[in-house]
Amino acid sequence: MSTLAEENYLKCIYHLSLNSENVSTNQISASINTRAASVTDMLKKLADKELINYTRYQGVSLTPAGEKIAVHIIRKHRLWEYFLVEKLDFKWDEVHEMAEEMEHISSMELVDRLDKFMGYPKYDPHGDPIPDSNGQFKKHDLQPVSTIGVNDTGVISGVRDHSPGFLQYLEKQQLTIGKKITVTEINTYDHSMVLEIEDSEIHISREVANNLLITL
Amino acid sequence: MSTLAEENYLKCIYHLSLNSENVSTNQISASINTRAASVTDMLKKLADKELINYTRYQGVSLTPAGEKIAVHIIRKHRLWEYFLVEKLDFKWDEVHEMAEEMEHISSMELVDRLDKFMGYPKYDPHGDPIPDSNGQFKKHDLQPVSTIGVNDTGVISGVRDHSPGFLQYLEKQQLTIGKKITVTEINTYDHSMVLEIEDSEIHISREVANNLLITL
DNA sequence: TTATAAATTTAGACAAGTCTAAATTTTATG
DNA sequence: CATAAAATTTAGACTTGTCTAAATTTATAA
Numbered sequence: 001m002s003t004l005a006e007e008n009y010l011k012c013i014y015h016l017s018l019n020s021e022n023v024s025t026n027q028i029s030a031s032i033n034t035r036a037a038s039v040t041d042m043l044k045k046l047a048d049k050e051l052i053n054y055t056r057y058q059g060v061s062l063t064p065a066g067e068k069i070a071v072h073i074i075r076k077h078r079l080w081e082y083f084l085v086e087k088l089d090f091k092w093d094e095v096h097e098m099a100e101e102m103e104h105i106s107s108m109e110l111v112d113r114l115d116k117f118m119g120y121p122k123y124d125p126h127g128d129p130i131p132d133s134n135g136q137f138k139k140h141d142l143q144p145v146s147t148i149g150v151n152d153t154g155v156i157s158g159v160r161d162h163s164p165g166f167l168q169y170l171e172k173q174q175l176t177i178g179k180k181i182t183v184t185e186i187n188t189y190d191h192s193m194v195l196e197i198e199d200s201e202i203h204i205s206r207e208v209a210n211n212l213l214i215t216l
Numbered sequence: 217m218s219t220l221a222e223e224n225y226l227k228c229i230y231h232l233s234l235n236s237e238n239v240s241t242n243q244i245s246a247s248i249n250t251r252a253a254s255v256t257d258m259l260k261k262l263a264d265k266e267l268i269n270y271t272r273y274q275g276v277s278l279t280p281a282g283e284k285i286a287v288h289i290i291r292k293h294r295l296w297e298y299f300l301v302e303k304l305d306f307k308w309d310e311v312h313e314m315a316e317e318m319e320h321i322s323s324m325e326l327v328d329r330l331d332k333f334m335g336y337p338k339y340d341p342h343g344d345p346i347p348d349s350n351g352q353f354k355k356h357d358l359q360p361v362s363t364i365g366v367n368d369t370g371v372i373s374g375v376r377d378h379s380p381g382f383l384q385y386l387e388k389q390q391l392t393i394g395k396k397i398t399v400t401e402i403n404t405y406d407h408s409m410v411l412e413i414e415d416s417e418i419h420i421s422r423e424v425a426n427n428l429l430i431t432l
Numbered sequence: 433t434t435a436t437a438a439a440t441t442t443a444g445a446c447a448a449g450t451c452t453a454a455a456t457t458t459t460a461t462g
Numbered sequence: 463c464a465t466a467a468a469a470t471t472t473a474g475a476c477t478t479g480t481c482t483a484a485a486t487t488t489a490t491a492a
Contacts, residue, residue: 034451098326
């Protein structure tokens with residue numbers, strides 16, 4: 001099997017791959033807070049194990065084997081986050097660090113039983129889809145609130161920024177998963193928006209609008 | 217905090233301390249499947265951190281700080297075992313390895329919430345007491361079935377051998393935690409015993425009688 | 433009570449994963 | 463398109479936790 005460090009690299013490469021086809025050493029370095037030289041070393045190990053495609057100076061991508069492991073780690077991470085919020089009553093901004101540890105518990109059987117225990121949830125507390133035991137999941141069609149116009153409506157379904165600070169802000173503003181919002185006003189100067197949500201009005205900045213995701 | 221390896225050494229020393237005041241390098245070596253030379257290295261590290269009392273060639277004992285960590289690891293191990301059996305429907309012989317991983321999840325808050333979620337259980341699936349969040353627990357007064365005589369009765373409350381093989385045997389014979397047994401016969405030649413349990417009779421060997429623990 | 437066996441420790445080495453500093457390759461710019 | 467800047471890799475070193483082999487200490491037994 002893979003070591004803890006290997007799993008973290010694969011997961012990191014997976015996430016970065018969602019934005020760019022090939023992932024650079026520096027991107028990984030920044031993302032996991034590790035020097036580029038160390039990243040290079042690890043990339044060689046992962047390439048030897050055929051978990052990534054790697055050519056010097058050209059960045060990397062996951063092989064099917066590498067992606068399978070990455071998705072399984074993400075499955076575990078999101079299931080444990082769901083468990084922590086739904087069963088142990090943690091808030092959505094408190095669970096990330098704990099799940100970072102729990103995602104490395106190895107037993108497949110355990111994950112599947114946990115999944116069953118919770119009723120096979122489809123999304124984690126932040127709206128991210130939970131892969132099933134075969135690694136399948138539908139990425140739902142999300143877009144930032146900032147992309148819709150006045151009088152358009154949507155349902156809050158995810159976040160782009162998972163930081164506790166942002167999540168706490170959303171919680172305080174009642175901007176939580178599942179809420180229906182309507183854009184009532186857009187300020188052309190700073191692109192801030194006014195949203196209608198459950199009969200009250202909320203003013204959000206462009207930055208918030210960029211990081212809050214909705215389905216139409 | 218402590219590393220994974222350090223936590224395992226402390227836990228190991230704690231368990232061995234239950235039988236002998238001072239624990240020897242070789243005992244630890246055998247128990248965690250690591251060469252005595254490596255154990256010596258780690259003992260020096262733990263002594264530097266003042267988690268154990270160590271004098272060369274004389275064996276070790278836990279300091280209060282070391283014991284506190286060990287008991288906390290054991291608390292986590294037993295709570296997760298309870299979770300796996302009671303919530304995820306694993307059998308009592310299946311959970312040890314998984315709990316060995318889970319016991320190293322660090323969040324204190326998580327453990328306490330897990331404890332609450334399950335209703336503050338007092339004993340794990342093998343009858344071992346679960347320390348509370350202050351590290352307190354009462355070791356109940358157990359004795360091997362082999363120590364009682366004909367017509368004596370007891371309630372199965374623990375096991376001395378935690379191996380899957382032994383646990384599976386007990387399960388098959390219905391010799392599970394909470395069952396009331398009465399000794400109806402003792403074979404003086406091989407010390408095997410006949411037990412009455414829920415109106416049926418079971419023949420057990422001396423070895424089994426030594427590893428099955430009861431309260432009177 | 434001394435020789436021998438057993439237990440323990442020291443010495444030196446290694447793998448994993450990280451680091452800094454220097455070298456190399458790629459990219460961007462004047 | 464040549465060269466400076468940025469990105470990446472190589473080289474060499476360090477820490478943790480392990481190992482083997484050899485030395486040392488303690489325990490045992492004739």
